Amino acid sequence: MKKKILIVDDEISIGLLLSKFLAKKGFEVSNVTSGKKVLQALEKERFDLVLCDYRLGDTDGKEILIYIKENHPNTGVIIITGYSDIKLAVELIKLGAYDYIVKPLYPDEILNTINKALEAQGVLKSPKDFEDTGCHSISNVQNSPAYINGESAASVLLLKQIQLIAPTGYTVILTGKSGTGKECVAKTIHLNSSRSEQPFIAMDCGSLTKDLAASEFFGHEKGAFTGATFTKIGHFEQANGGTLFLDEIGNLSYEIQATLLRAVQERKIKRIGSTKEIDLDMRLIVATNENLQEAIQKGTFREDLYHRFNEFSIHVPALKDRDNDILIFAEHFLATVNQELNKKIKGFSDEVKKCLLAYSWPGNVRELKNVIRRIALLTDGDWIEPHVLPLEFGMIDYRNKPNDKKVTLLPTASNQDKSINLRHAAKEAEYNTILEVLKAVNFNKTKAAKILNIDRKTLYNKIKFIDAGEGI
Numbered sequence: 295m296k297k298k299i300l301i302v303d304d305e306i307s308i309g310l311l312l313s314k315f316l317a318k319k320g321f322e323v324s325n326v327t328s329g330k331k332v333l334q335a336l337e338k339e340r341f342d343l344v345l346c347d348y349r350l351g352d353t354d355g356k357e358i359l360i361y362i363k364e365n366h367p368n369t370g371v372i373i374i375t376g377y378s379d380i381k382l383a384v385e386l387i388k389l390g391a392y393d394y395i396v397k398p399l400y401p402d403e404i405l406n407t408i409n410k411a412l413e414a415q416g417v418l419k420s421p422k423d424f425e426d427t428g429c430h431s432i433s434n435v436q437n438s439p440a441y442i443n444g445e446s447a448a449s450v451l452l453l454k455q456i457q458l459i460a461p462t463g464y465t466v467i468l469t470g471k472s473g474t475g476k477e478c479v480a481k482t483i484h485l486n487s488s489r490s491e492q493p494f495i496a497m498d499c500g501s502l503t504k505d506l507a508a509s510e511f512f513g514h515e516k517g518a519f520t521g522a523t524f525t526k527i528g529h530f531e532q533a534n535g536g537t538l539f540l541d542e543i544g545n546l547s548y549e550i551q552a553t554l555l556r557a558v559q560e561r562k563i564k565r566i567g568s569t570k571e572i573d574l575d576m577r578l579i580v581a582t583n584e585n586l587q588e589a590i591q592k593g594t595f596r597e598d599l600y601h602r603f604n605e606f607s608i609h610v611p612a613l614k615d616r617d618n619d620i621l622i623f624a625e626h627f628l629a630t631v632n633q634e635l636n637k638k639i640k641g642f643s644d645e646v647k648k649c650l651l652a653y654s655w656p657g658n659v660r661e662l663k664n665v666i667r668r669i670a671l672l673t674d675g676d677w678i679e680p681h682v683l684p685l686e687f688g689m690i691d692y693r694n695k696p697n698d699k700k701v702t703l704l705p706t707a708s709n710q711d712k713s714i715n716l717r718h719a720a721k722e723a724e725y726n727t728i729l730e731v732l733k734a735v736n737f738n739k740t741k742a743a744k745i746l747n748i749d750r751k752t753l754y755n756k757i758k759f760i761d762a763g764e765g766i
């Protein structure tokens with residue numbers, strides 16, 4: 295059956311041109327020239343897709359989009375805009391538009407977008423579509439795990455925003471709780487930009503001290519200060535040509551922010567101890583799990599720097615807001631662990647699935663990844679059963695096998711060497727303490743390190759250690 299498309303454009307010639315082209319491509323096409331006529335047309339018949347010009351005499355594309363999404367949710371909408379306005383485009387996509395096309399119109403682009411919109415209709419996108427739609431997975435980055443998207447509305451929106459912003463050179467602020475995947479998103483944006491062949495350099499600003507900051511950002515010449523025994527290339531210079539990802543910018547001291555602002559504004563740096571200016575040509579992506587607006591109000595974050603960064607912002611949703619994506623991520627991590635540990639675990643029992651879905655995941659995707667690594671390691675059979683779930687799942691009962699007298703942290707360790715068991719128990723206790731503290735401080739690693747009385751780097755290593763599946 296032919297797919298029905300309604301073209302809405304008050305420029306009659308453009309509408310006619312488009313309808314001729316689409317009719318030739320096998321679509322059944324109708325044309326209208328005003329908002330009022332759209333309503334009448336939609337009352338009369340069902341359309342698969344509405345291709346709507348943003349600016350119309352009696353209304354605009356946004357109004358029409360809202361009307362269609364409320365009254366004909368199964369009809370896809372593509373908006374045509376006269377100028378490239380990313381913010382407007384994102385707003386329209388958030389409101390439910392499948393995509394937007396910027397004039398001048400190119401037949402191939404229109405056809406491609408229409409076909410994709412029709413394919414996607416009624417079906418939420420699967421993670422694989424990320425690659426199908428021309429975005430690369432990040433699996434080709436050394437030491438980077440593949441980027442997994444989900445099917446929830448929040449994940450579909452996230453993917454759209456990544457696809458939209460990646461090819462522009464915009465500086466992006468990524469907000470979201472710790473472990474939601476901000477760095478993963480930053481890498482994906484980089485890999486889908488024209489800089490993908492150039493370096494992606496990630497820098498954790500949370501651990502920067504005042505003394506180290508300038509040298510870490512801009513590098514130094516040999517002999518520039520006591521202890522500068524070698525020339526050091528800073529992160530800005532390393533990222534030149536590519537993308538610099540600054541993580542945890544909310545933790546930067548006010549003084550360091552001033553240094554950073556100069557470099558970002560002027561796009562030039564000097565290594566410490568050098569007079570030579572180095573021109574910068576790179577994209578900046580920054581991330582924070584702090585509320586920067588609040589920090590600005592409190593006077594701890596510079597408003598001017600914030601505006602420099604905020605050419606575009608993307609919120610990376612918490613895992614609990616990604617519905618059944620939890621299971622998509624879980625299956626993916628299980629497949630990876632199976633490979634790493636040479637196991638053949640088939641999947642999760644229904645009970646475990648329920649627990650995974652019911653848990654609140656304060657540590658987000660990172661926590662999920664760790665949990666899957668741990669429970670896969672503890673599983674001997676084909677299926678992951680509830681008794682291997684960590685204590686925070688409130689599954690203590692499950693952890694007691696029928697003949698056990700006490701709750702054991704590692705049920706499978708009963709037949710293991712006692713010393714190994716103790717070591718494991720110590721690691722488990724350490725893991726749980728770190729996790730508890732992290733949760734208590736909303737996963738702010740700087741604060742957690744202070745409470746745990748270890749430096750941030752040690753904490754980072756321990757988290758990595760856990761991340762790497764060794765923290766059992």
Ligand SMILES: Nc1ncnc2c1ncn2[C@@H]1O[C@H](COP(=O)(O)OP(=O)(O)OP(=O)(O)O)[C@@H](O)[C@H]1O
Pocket residue numbers: 439440441442443470471472473474475476477478479541581583659660663761
């Ligand atoms: N979409 C994703 N696909 C695959 N793995 C992911 C995804 N999102 C997150 N992860 C994994 O979860 C872990 C945490 O992700 P990441 O470091 O990107 O989070 P973050 O938000 O930058 O955390 P933080 O704020 O603490 O730095 C990593 O091991 C990462 O590989």
